[in-house]
Amino acid sequence: MNAPRSPSRRRFLRSSAAGGALLLGMSAEGVLAAGERAAAPAFSPNAFIRIGRDGRVTLVSKQPEIGQGIKTSLPMVIAEQLDVAWKDVQVVQGDLDTARYGPQGAGGSTSTPTNYENFHRLGATARTILVQAAAATWGVPVAECRAAEGAVIHGPSGRRLGYGALVEKASTLPLPDPQAVVLKDPSAYRLLGKRIGGVDNAAIVAGRPLFGIDVRLPGMLYAVYAKCPVFGGKPVSANLDAVKAMPGVRDAFIVEGTSNLNGLRPGVAIVATSTWAALRARSALQVVWDEGEGAAHSWGGFTAQAQAAAKGPGAATVRRDGDVPAALAKAAKVVEAAYSYPFISHASMEPQNCTAWMRADGVLELWAPTQNPGAGQALVASTFGIPKEQVQLHIVRSGGGFGRRLSSDFIVEATAIARRLSAPVKLTWTREDDLQHDHFRPGGFHFLRGGVDASGKALAWHNHFVSFANRVERDGKSVLQPGSGGSLSADEFPGRWIDNCLFEQTLLECRVPMGPWRAPGSCVFSWVLHSFIDELAHAGGRDPLEFRLELLGNKDLVPASSERGLSRPGLPYDVKRTRHVLVEVARRAGWGKKTFPRGQGQGIAFHFSHRGYVAQVAEVTVSRDGRMKVDRVVVAADVGSQIVNLSGAEHQVEGSVIDGLSTMMFPELDIQNGRIVQSNFHDYGLLRMPDTPTKIETHFILTDNPVTGLGEPALPPLAPAVCNAIFAATGKRVRQLPLAKTDLSWS
Numbered sequence: 001m002n003a004p005r006s007p008s009r010r011r012f013l014r015s016s017a018a019g020g021a022l023l024l025g026m027s028a029e030g031v032l033a034a035g036e037r038a039a040a041p042a043f044s045p046n047a048f049i050r051i052g053r054d055g056r057v058t059l060v061s062k063q064p065e066i067g068q069g070i071k072t073s074l075p076m077v078i079a080e081q082l083d084v085a086w087k088d089v090q091v092v093q094g095d096l097d098t099a100r101y102g103p104q105g106a107g108g109s110t111s112t113p114t115n116y117e118n119f120h121r122l123g124a125t126a127r128t129i130l131v132q133a134a135a136a137t138w139g140v141p142v143a144e145c146r147a148a149e150g151a152v153i154h155g156p157s158g159r160r161l162g163y164g165a166l167v168e169k170a171s172t173l174p175l176p177d178p179q180a181v182v183l184k185d186p187s188a189y190r191l192l193g194k195r196i197g198g199v200d201n202a203a204i205v206a207g208r209p210l211f212g213i214d215v216r217l218p219g220m221l222y223a224v225y226a227k228c229p230v231f232g233g234k235p236v237s238a239n240l241d242a243v244k245a246m247p248g249v250r251d252a253f254i255v256e257g258t259s260n261l262n263g264l265r266p267g268v269a270i271v272a273t274s275t276w277a278a279l280r281a282r283s284a285l286q287v288v289w290d291e292g293e294g295a296a297h298s299w300g301g302f303t304a305q306a307q308a309a310a311k312g313p314g315a316a317t318v319r320r321d322g323d324v325p326a327a328l329a330k331a332a333k334v335v336e337a338a339y340s341y342p343f344i345s346h347a348s349m350e351p352q353n354c355t356a357w358m359r360a361d362g363v364l365e366l367w368a369p370t371q372n373p374g375a376g377q378a379l380v381a382s383t384f385g386i387p388k389e390q391v392q393l394h395i396v397r398s399g400g401g402f403g404r405r406l407s408s409d410f411i412v413e414a415t416a417i418a419r420r421l422s423a424p425v426k427l428t429w430t431r432e433d434d435l436q437h438d439h440f441r442p443g444g445f446h447f448l449r450g451g452v453d454a455s456g457k458a459l460a461w462h463n464h465f466v467s468f469a470n471r472v473e474r475d476g477k478s479v480l481q482p483g484s485g486g487s488l489s490a491d492e493f494p495g496r497w498i499d500n501c502l503f504e505q506t507l508l509e510c511r512v513p514m515g516p517w518r519a520p521g522s523c524v525f526s527w528v529l530h531s532f533i534d535e536l537a538h539a540g541g542r543d544p545l546e547f548r549l550e551l552l553g554n555k556d557l558v559p560a561s562s563e564r565g566l567s568r569p570g571l572p573y574d575v576k577r578t579r580h581v582l583v584e585v586a587r588r589a590g591w592g593k594k595t596f597p598r599g600q601g602q603g604i605a606f607h608f609s610h611r612g613y614v615a616q617v618a619e620v621t622v623s624r625d626g627r628m629k630v631d632r633v634v635v636a637a638d639v640g641s642q643i644v645n646l647s648g649a650e651h652q653v654e655g656s657v658i659d660g661l662s663t664m665m666f667p668e669l670d671i672q673n674g675r676i677v678q679s680n681f682h683d684y685g686l687l688r689m690p691d692t693p694t695k696i697e698t699h700f701i702l703t704d705n706p707v708t709g710l711g712e713p714a715l716p717p718l719a720p721a722v723c724n725a726i727f728a729a730t731g732k733r734v735r736q737l738p739l740a741k742t743d744l745s746w747s
Contacts, residue, residue, distance in 0.1 A: 001516070015128045026518045040348035047100070047117075049078065049126050055150055055164035056082050058724065060094040062101040062636060063111045064371050065200070065425055068403035068711045069648035072199045074119055076645055080191045081123030082186055083147040083164070091199045096373040096393040104395070107406050107516065108369040109610040110711025116707045120618065124181045133170035134161050147191070183628045186642060195647035200397065209665035212369030212396045215355045217424040221250060225427060226517040227267040227437055230291040230674035232511040234266035238287040242504050243270060246284060248277025255416050261470055261513040262439060264383055264412040275428055294511035295674040299443070301586050302671070305508050307464040310338070314464050314504025319490040319561075321501035324449075327460035331451025335538040339446040339528045341737040343669045346441075346517060347686060351434040352410035355426040356418035364391045364418070367399035368411050376408035402659075403484075408440045419697035435684055436676040439515025440669065442468045442483035444527045456540025460500040463528075466516065470508040480507050483514030485521035491573075493529055493608070496558055497551055511674065518659065526716030527664070527723065527737070532603040534724040535733065544604055544724065545586050554580055555692025573608065577638050580701060581615040584608050585636035588699055589617035594606040599623065599746065600631075601728025605720035612713025615639040616657075618693075618721040622729045626745035630693040630722060637714060643700050652710040653698045660718030662687030663737045685740070 010435050035424055050058040059078055059672045065071035075091045123738045127147045134152035135142040144155050168348040186192070203210050228234060243252040248272045257266030269285055272278035309315075328334055355367040364386055365672040370376050370396070373393050381388045397403055429437075445466040451459045458539035469480035488505050495501050499692050517523060556576040582604075586592070591602065606615035635653050643649045666685030669678040678684040723734040728744045 007299070029466050030614070032426045047431045049082065049121055051126075051163050051167055051451045052128075053164045055088060055162045057082065057088055057150070057163070058091060060101070062094040062104050063115070063382060064104070064106040064369075064373065064395050064398060065093065066106050066371055066398040066405065068106065068111075068368075068652065069264075069645060070106060071196055071397075072196060073644040073648050074111065074115055075199070076191055076196060077116060077119040078123040078126075080189055081120050082126050083123075083184070083190075086191060088150050088195065089279055093395055093397070095395060096377060098374055104378075105375075106401065106479075107403060109476075109612065109711045109713065112707060112709045113611060116644075120183055121178045121181060124183050125178050126178060128176050128181045129170045130163055130166050132173055132176075133166040136173070137161065137166070137169055143218055151541070151746045159163065163209065179288070181690070193643050193646055195650075196645050198604075199648065199720075205284040210397045211399045212353045212355070212367060213350055213399070213428060215367045215396065215426060217357065217426075218647060220273050220355070220424045220426055221273065221421065222275045223269055223271045223414070223427045224275075225267050225269050225413050225426050225433075226282060226285055226287065226290045227265050228287075228291060229436065230289070230511075231261065231513060232294040233289050233291040233674075235268050236288040236290050238268050238285060243281050243285055246277070246281045246293050248273040249281045251420065252281065252285075253420065253481065255413075257416075258383065260410060261511065262407055262515070263379060264416055265409065265437075267413070269413075269417045271421065271425060275426075278429070284373060291674060292511070297510055297512070297671060297674045299669075299671045302468070302508055302510070303340075303445075306340075306506075307507075309466050309506045310445070310447040310464055315506040316504065318465075318488050318503035318505050319495050321495070321498070322460075322504040323460050324460050324500045325346075327500035328449060328451045328455075328462075331459050332454040334449065334451045335532070335535050335539050336449050337532060337535060337733070337735055339448065339735045341444055341527070342626055343440045343443045343512060343671065344517070344663065344667045345398075345435050345438040345669060345684065346404035347435065347667065347681075348398070348400030348403045349400060350405055351429040351431055352404075352543050353428045354411045354414035355424055355427065356411075356414040357424035358415075358418045358421070360422070362390055362471055364415060365424075366391065366393045366411060366415070366478050367396055368393060368414075369401075369405060370408065370411065371398065371401045371405040371743055372408065373565040375406070376411040379408045379412055379718070384419065385411050388705045391522075402518040403520065406437060408513050409439070428707070431681070432679045433454050435679060438512075440483075441517030441520075441523070442486040442514045444468075444486065444524060448528075448532050450536045452536055452540035456537075456542040456547070458498050458536055458540075458547075458623070459496070461494055461498045462502045462504075462531075464504045464506070465617050466506045466508065466511050468512065470511070470514065471509055480509055482507055483512075484516040484522065486514065486526070487521070489521075491560055493524060494533070496561060496573075497553065518656075519609050519715045521609055522712070522716040523660075523663070524737075526605065526607040526653045527719035528610070530607065530717070530720035531723050531734070534603070534605075534720070534727065538727070543592065545582065545591055547606070548582060548606070549579060552582075574613070574705075576604060576611040577594070577703060577705070578615075578704075581636040581638050584699065584701060585617050585634055587613040587695065588636065589632075589634040591617060591621070596729070599729050600729075601725045602668060603724025603726070603728055605717040605724060607713075607716040609716045610712040611708035612710065614713045614717055616714075616717040618718070618725045620722060620725040620729055622726060624745065624746060626740070626743055628726065629691070630661060630745055632695040632697070633693045633718065634699070635714060636699045636701060637710070638701045638703050639710055639713065640662050640705045641702055642707050643702070644707065648699050649700065653714045654696045656712070656714035657696050658687060658692055659717050660715040661693065661722065662692075662736060664719040664722060666692070668738050690743075
């Protein structure tokens, strides 16, 4: 991958405007503005659209592409309203430039909902100007003209002008009020809702350089970075002279780092003329480490602490409604259960990497496969005292992320190394680095008690959640900060639905770095909560679907009871949408209409996650010796009024199902003496092709609600649906992840 130099992609767009291209952009506030045109250079910022004299349309994708398809789907929105044929569109990746493009990030399934409406108006405004340009050229009323696939047609005469022929005239016209432009009616869409292949698909299949790990620059050097295997440890000394004498090695040195677990961690850098030479030198590296207090931590020790904490009240009360002890005392049936899950890694296929070049003019240039380029730029600036405007970050495609690349540790490591050298340096983590120095999904322990009355109705719910936190400095005080996804919201289900409800939380201090993992919180809470709901349904002798529908009640909206609500801050929970996906998935799966032999069964679950309402039914077969196969997964999803790219949406749902199943079945990280035991895919299991579900059926329910994202909502219901199906098939409850730790054999 040849890096953009002089002119940069940004300067190319700027200069091409003066050459007769029509550029439109959108400011950070979402206001549309004409871009850089020869007649109006003040409209230069935030270019998203370029229409050349040849009619070719170039669209800038501002969000990082990590495999979620946003580089294809958001430009589709512009192209739909612009009314151009997709074959005439080229999509280019925008570099980090929030002043020009607005916020740029990929996480929390936010890219679509935060840009969808603005991108419609962006395309519609461009179309409106082109229609006006054609009308002015012909001297006819604008109302007699219409756009159609890259051209403007005059209705009465049938005359036609392609967009390319209109560029010069359109560049002289004033912009209309973006709120006054007429958007295409969804019934007229030619592109949205169709199956469109990813814009990078051909390059990926051909193996062409696209990803961060593919970056090549003239004179580039290659680096590796060794960190203490114990979290929070630091190097004391190393055999640097011996390493520097090895073939191809240019430098080896200790990086002091900072105390921030999510920032620049101390380590030893090796720089060489090739990745192979750097890796060979690393194999000869000998470091004396100060392991620090983290060396005393272990998963076994954490488990013992959690079990001890469960014997008393939680350290904090998150929610208290009614009188749980009194309600449990009156319950016809009481169920107690302990659920637990381990720390896990993101395990994206492309290990962390970043190319950094500290130029002679004081500008730091970065090429990074990041989900959060703005945060990366800010962390580099604050860590090294470099003005933000002197940190240029080129966003390159990521080979997976799942939340890992929201952190920027690999970017500051590359910067720390490059600042010592006059050449560009590419830092590449090994698979072992990636697995053992991740920002992990925190483990957790849920100690639950629930009761049902004589009719099988939910009467009481108590969840004591024990999770993990790091000690950080905040406002001059040392406080415990829970890991991402390690906080139980007061509005987590079934809070607000059961009159007698108690949520408690206890935090265990650790040195393990933690970060967002796909559908943070929901990815594990859904398994715990909807598995235990299933336990209560069976304890009450109720059909699991009927029990859930009764629990949800008849209200269409349930207000949030806290600022950090389950839905979104200040927004209610739409119960009607949840009931709808539940009923629809049951209908599609034939719930209650099949008779399964012993060893086969159905399970159902739902969850609201990242603005999406999703329900799933799983069908499984468990052999007598305990081998489990998921035969079928049926998904009903409500993510608003429009599916942008049907192909991409189906891929997101199917990928979520497979990812959720993989995470449920195999991965587990053990911690001993403060370090991760597992090192690579030989001892950190992931789902293989033969284990994937035989059938995945996706059904989208279109509702009159804002369009939302799909990267995360379909993952959380998978694990409880499968585990509930396992119970139906075998009578065995899965209360510990990964599933591989549970004996499913039956006779």
